[in-house]
Amino acid sequence: MKKNVSYLDDLGPESSPVLQEIAVIPGIGETISVRSAKAHLSALLELAANGREITITSGGKPKAMISAIRKPKHVPFTGTLEHLSKMPPWKGGPTADEIIREERDSRP
Numbered sequence: 001m002k003k004n005v006s007y008l009d010d011l012g013p014e015s016s017p018v019l020q021e022i023a024v025i026p027g028i029g030e031t032i033s034v035r036s037a038k039a040h041l042s043a044l045l046e047l048a049a050n051g052r053e054i055t056i057t058s059g060g061k062p063k064a065m066i067s068a069i070r071k072p073k074h075v076p077f078t079g080t081l082e083h084l085s086k087m088p089p090w091k092g093g094p095t096a097d098e099i100i101r102e103e104r105d106s107r108p
Contacts, residue, residue, distance in 0.1 A: 018043035
């Protein structure tokens, strides 16, 4: 049975390898080198899931950022209802199916 491991449970900054690799750079925030990020990716993902944003650097320059996924706000689609309420009521005449069938039948 696979055990769910949290890399940061009960670990202080001095005992966690990934936390030792993270440096704080003014204006950028928490950073880690790409080499260390490769070695500690699972722990970095755990940190990101807990709300931390970590910048990955290469050659001392920021290249990418690991952060939690932001869930988009759910906005219900109301366009069809608004559009239909502005349409005049149907007063008879051919239906869309009849118009299409007539157009197809008129082709050679």
